[in-house]
Each structure stands twice: as C-alpha cells, then as structure tokens.
Amino acid sequence: MRKIVPLLTLLCLALTAGCNQDNGATGAFSENNSATLVPADPDLAAIYNRSCRSCHTVAATGSPLTGDRAAWAPRLEKGMDVLVDNVVGGFGGMPPFGLCMDCDAGQFEALIDFMSTAGRAAP
Ligand code: HEC
Incomplete structure (x- = not known):
C-alpha cells in the first residue's frame, strides 16, 4: 500500500493536472x-x-x-455548442477530443446528451 498511494497520486495528477475532487457533484450519486x-x-x-x-x-x-445531473446542470447552462467546443479543444483535465480523435460534432453532442441525462427518472 505504501508504494501504491504515491503512484495513484501521480496517476491522478497526470490525468487531471490537479486532482480536483470538487466536481460540483451533490447528493448520493456515486461512481x-x-x-x-x-x-x-x-x-x-x-x-x-x-x-x-x-x-x-x-x-x-x-x-x-x-x-450525475447535479454535476451536469451548470455545464449544460453553457449551451451545447460551447460544450462540444470544449471537448474538441480540451478543457481543464480533459484532453482534446476527450480521447476520441475520430468523433465528429454530432457524436460529441449525442455523447454529452447521454452523459448528462442518462439514468434520469421520468420527469
Ligand atoms: C482523460 C479523462 C477524460 C476523458 C477521456 C473525457 N473527459 Fe470529459 N472531462 C474530463 C474532466 C476532468 C472534465 C472537467 C474539466 C473541468 O471542469 O476542469 C471533463 C468535462 C467534460 C465536459 C464539460 C465541459 C465544460 O465546458 O464544462 C464535457 C461536455 C465532456 N467532458 C465530455 C466528454 C466526452 C464527450 C468524452 C468522450 C468523447 C470525454 N469527455 C472524455 C475528463 C475526461
């Protein structure tokens, strides 16, 4: 374990350039x-x-x-075009294209729509 913790920290830093746990998530939503x-x-x-x-x-x-709807709500307020642009250009700890180099804008939009609404109970 002693060796694993610094390794995980490094991996985390490499992935996010900061390991920011505060992603705006609230409530009981979990991994x-x-x-x-x-x-x-x-x-x-x-x-x-x-x-x-x-x-x-x-x-x-x-x-x-x-x-995690609570985490996505403030992101969605930016508008879909901005979100797609931010995926394409990279944003914070997210690398350009979200690692899908051959995705087009329509696919990113569908992915964002899925990620922000999946699991949503009927209104
Ligand atoms: C290497 C990790 C990583 C991968 C792969 C990744 N993301 Fe992200 N994504 C992040 C992180 C971290 C954030 C939060 C960045 C921040 O707010 O600083 C984020 C944020 C976002 C946002 C919100 C941007 C905004 O303007 O608030 C969208 C949309 C998004 N990701 C879509 C995608 C899609 C679509 C894919 C797959 C094609 C993807 N991501 C793949 C790490 C990743």
Missing part, C-alpha cells in the same frame, strides 16, 4: 451509479466505452460523472 450507464445505441456505446467512460465514471478525475 457505482455511473458505471452502470451505457448509451443504448451500439455505435455510441462503443465510442463511449473506449473514450469518455474511463474518466466520466471516476470521481477522482474531477469530471462530471455520467448520469
């Missing part, structure tokens, strides 16, 4: 909730699983977790 969510569309699910998911189900990355 476990997040990990169960996958887009219904198989093509989108494949993209999500190989890129976005590795960070957006891990709170230590500082990312808004998939399905």
Whole structure:
C-alpha cells in the first residue's frame, strides 16, 4: 500500500493536472451509479466505452460523472455548442477530443446528451 498511494497520486495528477475532487457533484450519486450507464445505441456505446467512460465514471478525475445531473446542470447552462467546443479543444483535465480523435460534432453532442441525462427518472 505504501508504494501504491504515491503512484495513484501521480496517476491522478497526470490525468487531471490537479486532482480536483470538487466536481460540483451533490447528493448520493456515486461512481457505482455511473458505471452502470451505457448509451443504448451500439455505435455510441462503443465510442463511449473506449473514450469518455474511463474518466466520466471516476470521481477522482474531477469530471462530471455520467448520469450525475447535479454535476451536469451548470455545464449544460453553457449551451451545447460551447460544450462540444470544449471537448474538441480540451478543457481543464480533459484532453482534446476527450480521447476520441475520430468523433465528429454530432457524436460529441449525442455523447454529452447521454452523459448528462442518462439514468434520469421520468420527469
Ligand atoms: C482523460 C479523462 C477524460 C476523458 C477521456 C473525457 N473527459 Fe470529459 N472531462 C474530463 C474532466 C476532468 C472534465 C472537467 C474539466 C473541468 O471542469 O476542469 C471533463 C468535462 C467534460 C465536459 C464539460 C465541459 C465544460 O465546458 O464544462 C464535457 C461536455 C465532456 N467532458 C465530455 C466528454 C466526452 C464527450 C468524452 C468522450 C468523447 C470525454 N469527455 C472524455 C475528463 C475526461
């Protein structure tokens, strides 16, 4: 364990350049909730699983977790165009394209829509 902690810290720093735990998440939403969510569309699910998911189900990355509506609400207020631009250009601890180099804007939009609304109970 003694060796693992500094390693994890390093990994975390490398991933987020800061290890910011405060991602705006509130309430009981957890990584476990997040990990169960996958887009219904198989093509989108494949993209999500190989890129976005590795960070957006891990709170230590500082990312808004998939399905955590409270964390996504202030992000969505920026507007979809701004969010897509921020994915393409990289944003905070998120690398450019969210690691999906061949995704287009429409796919990013669908992924953002999924991540911010997945698991949402009927209104
Ligand atoms: C290497 C980790 C990582 C990956 C991979 C990743 N993200 Fe992120 N993402 C983050 C982090 C960290 C933040 C929060 C950045 C901040 O607020 O400083 C974030 C924030 C976001 C935001 C909010 C941006 C804003 O303006 O508030 C969107 C949208 C987003 N990610 C979409 C995606 C999509 C879509 C994918 C997959 C194609 C993806 N991310 C892949 C780490 C990642």
